[in-house]
Amino acid sequence: MAGSTLEIKNLHVSIEDKEILKGVNLTIKGGEFHAIMGPNGTGKSTLASAIMGHPKYEITEGSITLNGEDVLEMEVDERARAGLFLAMQYPSEVSGVTTSEFLRSAINARREEGDEIPLMKFIKELDKDLDYLEIDQNMATRYLNEGFSGGEKKRNEILQLMQIKPDIAILDEIDSGLDIDALKVVSKGINKMRGEEFGCLIITHYQRLLNYITPDYVHVMMQGRVVKSGGPELAQRLEAEGYDWIKEELGIEDETVGQNA
Amino acid sequence: MTVETKLPYDRSYIEQFSSQLNEPAWMKELRLNALEQAESLELPKPDKTKIGKWNFTRFKHTASGEVETITSLTELPVEIQDFFDKEALPENLVIQRNHTVAFAKLNDDLANKGVIFTDIFTALREHEDLVKRYFMKDAVSVDEHKLTALHAALMNGGIFVYVPKNVQIKEPLQVVFWQEDPEVALINHVLVVADENSELTYVENYISNNQNEETVANIVTEVIAQDNAKISFGAVDNFAAGTTTYVNRRGVGYRDAQIDWALGQMNDGDTVSENVTHLVGDGGSANANAVTVGRGKQTQNFTAKIVQFGKNTDGQILQRGVMKESATTIFNAVGKIEHGASGANSEQTSRVLMLSENARGDANPILLIEEDDVTAGHAASVGRVDPMQLYYFMSRGIRKEEAERLVIYGFLDPVVRELPIDAVKKQLKQVIERKVN
Ligand SMILES: Nc1ncnc2c1ncn2[C@@H]1O[C@H](COP(=O)(O)OP(=O)(O)OP(=O)(O)O)[C@@H](O)[C@H]1O
Ligand SMILES: [Mg+2]
Numbered sequence: 001m002a003g004s005t006l007e008i009k010n011l012h013v014s015i016e017d018k019e020i021l022k023g024v025n026l027t028i029k030g031g032e033f034h035a036i037m038g039p040n041g042t043g044k045s046t047l048a049s050a051i052m053g054h055p056k057y058e059i060t061e062g063s064i065t066l067n068g069e070d071v072l073e074m075e076v077d078e079r080a081r082a083g084l085f086l087a088m089q090y091p092s093e094v095s096g097v098t099t100s101e102f103l104r105s106a107i108n109a110r111r112e113e114g115d116e117i118p119l120m121k122f123i124k125e126l127d128k129d130l131d132y133l134e135i136d137q138n139m140a141t142r143y144l145n146e147g148f149s150g151g152e153k154k155r156n157e158i159l160q161l162m163q164i165k166p167d168i169a170i171l172d173e174i175d176s177g178l179d180i181d182a183l184k185v186v187s188k189g190i191n192k193m194r195g196e197e198f199g200c201l202i203i204t205h206y207q208r209l210l211n212y213i214t215p216d217y218v219h220v221m222m223q224g225r226v227v228k229s230g231g232p233e234l235a236q237r238l239e240a241e242g243y244d245w246i247k248e249e250l251g252i253e254d255e256t257v258g259q260n261a
Numbered sequence: 262m263t264v265e266t267k268l269p270y271d272r273s274y275i276e277q278f279s280s281q282l283n284e285p286a287w288m289k290e291l292r293l294n295a296l297e298q299a300e301s302l303e304l305p306k307p308d309k310t311k312i313g314k315w316n317f318t319r320f321k322h323t324a325s326g327e328v329e330t331i332t333s334l335t336e337l338p339v340e341i342q343d344f345f346d347k348e349a350l351p352e353n354l355v356i357q358r359n360h361t362v363a364f365a366k367l368n369d370d371l372a373n374k375g376v377i378f379t380d381i382f383t384a385l386r387e388h389e390d391l392v393k394r395y396f397m398k399d400a401v402s403v404d405e406h407k408l409t410a411l412h413a414a415l416m417n418g419g420i421f422v423y424v425p426k427n428v429q430i431k432e433p434l435q436v437v438f439w440q441e442d443p444e445v446a447l448i449n450h451v452l453v454v455a456d457e458n459s460e461l462t463y464v465e466n467y468i469s470n471n472q473n474e475e476t477v478a479n480i481v482t483e484v485i486a487q488d489n490a491k492i493s494f495g496a497v498d499n500f501a502a503g504t505t506t507y508v509n510r511r512g513v514g515y516r517d518a519q520i521d522w523a524l525g526q527m528n529d530g531d532t533v534s535e536n537v538t539h540l541v542g543d544g545g546s547a548n549a550n551a552v553t554v555g556r557g558k559q560t561q562n563f564t565a566k567i568v569q570f571g572k573n574t575d576g577q578i579l580q581r582g583v584m585k586e587s588a589t590t591i592f593n594a595v596g597k598i599e600h601g602a603s604g605a606n607s608e609q610t611s612r613v614l615m616l617s618e619n620a621r622g623d624a625n626p627i628l629l630i631e632e633d634d635v636t637a638g639h640a641a642s643v644g645r646v647d648p649m650q651l652y653y654f655m656s657r658g659i660r661k662e663e664a665e666r667l668v669i670y671g672f673l674d675p676v677v678r679e680l681p682i683d684a685v686k687k688q689l690k691q692v693i694e695r696k697v698n
Contacts, residue, residue, distance in 0.1 A: 076656055077661065096668075
């Protein structure tokens with residue numbers, strides 16, 4: 001089998017009775033890298049959260065399936081074990097639980113009871129990824145995200161990605177707050193995941209990240225919908241010209257989710 | 262209001278009890294005086310918890326029959342074996358079974374250096390002067406209230422530790438107080454004295470199994486750190502639901518002394534606990550760390566207090582509690598800086614995590630400062646498990662129960678990790694696990 005397929009059809013999502021996503025259609029397959037761009041407040045993070053199952057978001061219409069299975073019927077942890085992963089725009093800080101403990105639990109959650117990953121093997125693989133992402137060893141023994149800088153939190157999300165090895169990953173603004181070197185390292189980590197078995201949805205504001213991670217498809221979100229899709233050249237044009245030309249083309253005046261075309 | 266509780270044991274009983282133990286005359290006298298005072302003194306009044314109706318006086322005082330000694334630790338019940346690291350059994354260990362020593366060993370080298378580590382009755386006979394010098398003198402007084410007086414009158418167990426000047430002990434001293442008889446009270450006295458420039462680590466475990474039978478634990482612990490001495494004191498209290506506990510752990514630190522407490526307060530019955538440290542000399546420091554998990558219908562009141570008399574002293578209080586079911590817990594953290602203690606620093610943090618709608622938790626940080634040139638700070642919170650944290654865990658595939666477990670452990674970890682012996686730390690984690698699930 002050549003990887004998983006995540007299929008989003010006509011997805012409508014509300015938060016506190018306010019409709020934010022208004023019919024999103026998107027299909028991500030193993031082996032594909034998709035990028036979603038779009039102005040602030042247009043529903044990108046909402047889409048990511050709805051896919052993962054954030055408790056605050058209510059799906060009012062449409063469907064999400066993973067290899068034909070209904071994702072919306074699954075609890076958050078079941079979605080994750082089915083193969084989904086979300087690198088969060090603002091990951092929580094958890095006092096008292098180290099990154100290493102957190103990761104070990106995540107890995108063991110995917111294994112049978114009694115077949116937990118041997119500690120030495122876990123440490124070896126963790127060290128390898130820490131090295132690859134140029135993360136200080138002692139970060140693994142610090143409490144999860146507590147007191148981490150913005151950039152450290154992002155690296156930690158990618159560390160988790162590499163350790164958990166999901167089938168489909170959604171990366172929400174993984175590039176925000178990263179300095180140039182960190183951006184390169186994080187991109188290197190994401191690129192290492194590339195393969196037939198791995199599909200990825202990258203939410204970003206900047207072409208810069210896409211210079212390092214070339215997407216196969218680029219989508220633009222406005223007003224809670226995907227309003228335009230294309231290849232990597234679309235991202236380049238957005239970087240050069242901004243969003244006005246799309247708004248003009250589609251007759252959109254205000255791109256935020258409160259508005260309708 | 263005077264409490265009209267009839268005391269369970271009389272003068273002649275105590276005279277006989279003391280004689281059987283061959284106690285020195287002053288001790289018998291002290292007991293008898295204490296009994297008299299116990300009749301008129303009132304119960305202590307822990308802030309915000311009413312204990313007037315708690316059972317502190319209905320109990321059996323002694324166990325019947327001979328206590329069997331233990332020749333090998335493998336004879337012990339598994340829950341007690343958990344206190345030790347199987348690979349590296351403790352070098353210095355006393356097991357008190359009901360009131361009698363069932364196992365005792367002390368590293369020869371320490372014994373040769375003059376370290377004393379023995380039960381309180383043996384100490385009263387063999388090291389009378391030392392015990393007399395410290396017993397309920399500098400730390401806890403007999404006449405503080407009814408329970409301290411009752412304690413002195415009816416003390417039926419305990420340990421004496423003495424580390425001479427300039428002796429630093431690296432290996433911990435460990436004691437297990439095993440209340441095997443479900444009806445017998447433990448009126449236990451722990452006296453730890455670190456002489457000038459000495460250093461020691463002491464860890465104690467209390468354990469009982471009386472789910473249904475009612476009894477009492479009345480514990481007074483006195484910890485004395487002379488000039489420049491350093492004491493690390495760890496404890497895991499694990500009395501079963503039938504035991505009503507009063508536990509008073511008090512420290513006195515002289516010049517440049519350090520007393521660090523790490524208390525795992527895991528009783529299942531109603532509990533009043535006070536942990537007070539007096540920093541008498543200049544330059545002393547104290548860390549009072551405590552955790553608890555409240556469950557069932559139990560009511561608990563924990564007071565951690567550091568009183569600073571000395572200049573440039575440092576007092577740090579850290580309390581963490583997890584409350585489930587209908588448990589009620591009050592945390593009082595009191596930092597007191599006396600007039601003249603210039604340069605002192607006092608900080609306290611109390612945090613309570615509520616796991617149920619019916620549980621009650623209250624955290625009261627209090628600063629009492631009578632000196633200008635000091636620094637102080639406090640923080641308190643009562644909260645619930647953060648749903649965003651759970652979402653984050655679950656988004657990594659971790660099941661909800663496991664996520665909650667990790668968050669709860671994480672919440673208690675800052676205190677748990679302070680326990681000085683790894684095996685005891687592990688055992689505390691097991692007790693926490695049992696209480697949380
Ligand atoms: N709890 C909430 N209550 C009300 N509105 C909300 C809530 N959460 C999100 N929204 C609104 O939903 C809209 C979409 O938000 P979302 O976070 O999906 O945008 P985004 O495209 O990710 O923006 P950005 O690029 O700034 O990250 C915004 O207008 C936001 O204010
Ligand atoms: Mg966003």
